[in-house]
Amino acid sequence: MTAKLKLGPLPDERPVKMTIELPAVLHADLQLYGRLLAETGSTPIEPARLIVPMLQRFIAADRGFAKARRETQSRIAGKE
Template sequence: MTKLKLGPIADDKPVKIAVELPAALHRDLTEYGRLLAEGGAAIEPAKLVVPMLERFIVTDRGFAKARRATKE
């Protein structure tokens, strides 16, 4: 199994987003969704955006440090 940063994607109520992505990024998201599905139905790119952004925010040490500094 490939070790990916994202875990299983929760099957939440669908949310529409409107964003323009470069074609290369869309292809990468499509491939990521295929790999994350582990042989099941591929996860569509739109469902990856929120978990990826959440993961990015949680693991961004600079952001966490700046956030703590502004709360003090």
């Protein structure tokens, strides 16, 4: 018998290393963005450190993706 627990499976939190190539214009924009952030009181931020929070914010703000993810997770949960 399997206990009905409130906490489900824990997500895999291990980082995944990726190597990407950016267009020079995008890299320059990321450098500028990092310098502009520094004007708010921090040190300049390297472009690579900006990519993860930017992608997280982009995905969190995409309502179409959020709806599709919920629907997909519901279908998956219904199969279990």
